Amino acid sequence: MELQRNSDAPTIVKIEKIIDETPTVRTLVFSDEVLSNVLPGQFAMVWILGINELPMSVMISQEKGKAAFTVRKHGIASTELYSLKAGEQIGVRGPYGNSFTIKQGKILLVGGGTGLVPLIRLLTFLKKTDDVTLLIGSKTKNEVFFEKNGKSNS
Ligand SMILES: Cc1cc2nc3c(=O)[nH]c(=O)nc-3n(C[C@H](O)[C@H](O)[C@H](O)COP(=O)(O)OP(=O)(O)OC[C@H]3O[C@@H](n4cnc5c(N)ncnc54)[C@H](O)[C@@H]3O)c2cc1C
Known part of the structure; x- marks a missing residue:
């Protein structure tokens, strides 16, 4: 069941890691x-205090009750959000948006950059018996990330 809260008021959370x-x-x-319980494809509005509010896909965290943004x-x-340190605060509203239809069997996922975030979350909803291929697009080799997430779930 999806947890609900007042989506008009941001909840203040502390960056832990x-x-x-x-x-x-x-x-x-x-x-x-x-946010730790959202469906793959859903996003949150992230309030960077004193700056602006941005939509961000909700990333998985390995720990229960934790959520993440990439x-x-x-x-x-986004540069202000990127530059925040552990212990600093952000406001979060949501989740918003729809999820993917979860399929079974032979599945091809294609994404690049931070567009991979919902796909990495989707991987955790697929069955271990599914035959999943994740293709990661990137401008340069240095900008490839989430390779390990793909391997551990495929
Ligand atoms: C549903 C949703 C989910 C999102 N999830 C994420 C996420 O998980 N992680 C994340 O980093 N961002 C995500 N974004 C994008 C994010 O909301 C901001 O748009 C982005 O961080 C840039 O914001 P900014 O205010 O720093 O830059 P802006 O001041 O808005 O942009 C500066 C310039 O960069 C261009 N620009 C902005 N974003 C991009 C881009 N991605 N590629 C190429 N050019 C761009 C703009 O057109 C503008 O010219 C998501 C957006 C949506 C709508």
Whole structure:
């Protein structure tokens, strides 16, 4: 069952862990029971205090009750989000959006950059017996990330 909360008011969460994925992409992990349970493909609105609010796909975390965002530094707001340190706070609203139809059998997933986030979450919803291929697109080799997530779930 999907957990609900007032989607008009941001919930303040504290960044607990930061994972460097590439020189321009980071994953920020935080505790939030609602976002830890979202369906693959859903997103949250992330309030970077004093700057702006951005839509971000909700990434998986291996730990129960934890959620994460994987952000590429780009414009002002995403660069501010990318630059936050562990212990600093963000506001989250949501989840919003629809999920994928979960299929079974032989499955091909194709994505690139932070567009991979919903696909990595989708991997955790597929059966171990499914024959899954994940194709990762990237401008350069240095910008490839989530390779391990793909291998461990395929
Ligand atoms: C449903 C949804 C989910 C999203 N999930 C993620 C996510 O998981 N991780 C993430 O990092 N971002 C995600 N985004 C994109 C994110 O919301 C911001 O648009 C992005 O972080 C840039 O915001 P900004 O304000 O820093 O840059 P802006 O000031 O908005 O952009 C600066 C310039 O960069 C261009 N630009 C912005 N984003 C991109 C891009 N991705 N590729 C090429 N050019 C671009 C803009 O057109 C503009 O010219 C998602 C967007 C949507 C709608």
